[in-house]
Amino acid sequence: MFSTPFVLSFALLLSLPLLFLLAPRILSPRHVPISLPDELDDLALFHRASLASSHSSAAVTVSHLGTTNPSPKIAFLFLTNSELVFAPLWERFFKGNEHLYNIYIHADPSALVMSPASIFDGRFISAKKTQRASPTLISAARRLLATALLDDPSNTFFALFSQHCVPLHSFRFVYHSLFASSSFKLFSSRFGRVTYRSFIEILDKEPGLWERYTARGKDVMMPEIPFEEFRVGSQFFILARRQALLVIKDRKLWRKFRLPCLKTESCYPEEHYFPTLLSMEDPKGCTHYTLTRVNWTGSINGHPHTYRRAEVSPELVYRLRLSNSTYSYLFARKFSPDCLQPLLEIADTVIFRD
Numbered sequence: 001m002f003s004t005p006f007v008l009s010f011a012l013l014l015s016l017p018l019l020f021l022l023a024p025r026i027l028s029p030r031h032v033p034i035s036l037p038d039e040l041d042d043l044a045l046f047h048r049a050s051l052a053s054s055h056s057s058a059a060v061t062v063s064h065l066g067t068t069n070p071s072p073k074i075a076f077l078f079l080t081n082s083e084l085v086f087a088p089l090w091e092r093f094f095k096g097n098e099h100l101y102n103i104y105i106h107a108d109p110s111a112l113v114m115s116p117a118s119i120f121d122g123r124f125i126s127a128k129k130t131q132r133a134s135p136t137l138i139s140a141a142r143r144l145l146a147t148a149l150l151d152d153p154s155n156t157f158f159a160l161f162s163q164h165c166v167p168l169h170s171f172r173f174v175y176h177s178l179f180a181s182s183s184f185k186l187f188s189s190r191f192g193r194v195t196y197r198s199f200i201e202i203l204d205k206e207p208g209l210w211e212r213y214t215a216r217g218k219d220v221m222m223p224e225i226p227f228e229e230f231r232v233g234s235q236f237f238i239l240a241r242r243q244a245l246l247v248i249k250d251r252k253l254w255r256k257f258r259l260p261c262l263k264t265e266s267c268y269p270e271e272h273y274f275p276t277l278l279s280m281e282d283p284k285g286c287t288h289y290t291l292t293r294v295n296w297t298g299s300i301n302g303h304p305h306t307y308r309r310a311e312v313s314p315e316l317v318y319r320l321r322l323s324n325s326t327y328s329y330l331f332a333r334k335f336s337p338d339c340l341q342p343l344l345e346i347a348d349t350v351i352f353r354d
């Protein structure tokens with residue numbers, strides 16, 4: 001028989017880890033805590049991906065002299081917490097270009113996303129819970145980047161989308177824009193190896209930036225991230241391999257960005273982590289603009305304008321493609337699910353005709 005004091009202290013000992021696990025939930029119920037096991041899982045994945053990448057880039061250099069390399073690919077990364085309603089549109093976008101892309105999907109485990117189209121079959125990566133206004137979205141994006149880096153050394157661009165994003169051009173147009181346009185390249189070495197630039201919006205001097213910077217408390221970001229280095233930009237970007245690697249190797253900024261916000265109304269970690277990190281580590285490797293059009297006119301509660309069925313028309317597609325620069329927007333958000341049918345109707349005659 002066990003004596004009562006022994007049982008008591010044993011129970012106390014058992015409840016200690018439980019307390020440790022539950023405390024973050026009790027202290028801030030709106031915040032999904034990133035648990036230690038999740039964090040360690042991610043670290044192991046990022047480590048494997050960066051290790052494999054350093055090996056494979058050496059292999060590519062060697063094989064370049066002898067055999068022909070496979071065509072470079074675009075990795076399409078979908079970050080979703082609901083059904084991928086635009087799957088039929090994406091399926092048409094990808095059709096006939098199977099050797100030039102890979103698809104990876106991070107679906108929130110609570111969303112129960114079925115494979116909505118054959119191209120998405122078996123493309124779901126090991127996912128963890130995500131929540132808006134929390135660093136879990138950063139983790140999910142990094143998980144997608146690492147998985148794609150690890151999966152195929154031909155993945156050269158890494159394009160991140162939500163379930164509300166749609167293409168504005170054909171696959172051929174997108175592929176050509178990313179790979180062939182010389183203004184997008186940083187430099188070519190004399191061995192014919194090309195370094196591509198990343199397409200990520202990086203902005204400073206935006207209204208409300210100070211509130212965003214201090215969302216975790218005053219001086220919390222110091223000394224790693226002085227306010228002068230803090231940036232904002234679109235969460236949806238297209239990274240070149242070099243910057244994708246840089247993102248999964250980071251530990252320093254992540255330690256700050258993973259902290260919970262005290263002011264939830266100013267908490268959008270995913271809009272700051274990527275632009276701030278890349279602007280600090282490799283500003284010349286980035287174009288500082290995004291290729292995914294978003295309409296912030298009349299935004300509500302941090303959400304951009306969401307296009308509805310009645311707004312979809314050929315004119316809308318033409319208007320969304322236009323930018324103030326020499327490039328054309330390639331993708332757009334945010335579209336509500338009822339836009340699928342009208343978009344499919346103009347897919348072949350308007351969207352994929354370029």
Ligand SMILES: *[C@@H]1O[C@H](CO)[C@@H](O)[C@H](O)[C@H]1NC(C)=O
Nearest residue numbers: 295296297298299305319320
């Ligand atoms: C942006 O959204 C506003 C409504 O918030 C709308 O009036 C305007 O036409 C939209 N702009 C484009 C280019 O679609």
Ligand SMILES: *[C@@H]1O[C@H](CO)[C@@H](O)[C@H](O)[C@H]1NC(C)=O
Nearest residue numbers: 293319320321322323324325
């Ligand atoms: C282009 O610039 C004008 C004037 O600054 C601005 O009103 C418009 O929204 C810009 N268009 C795009 C596509 O960024």
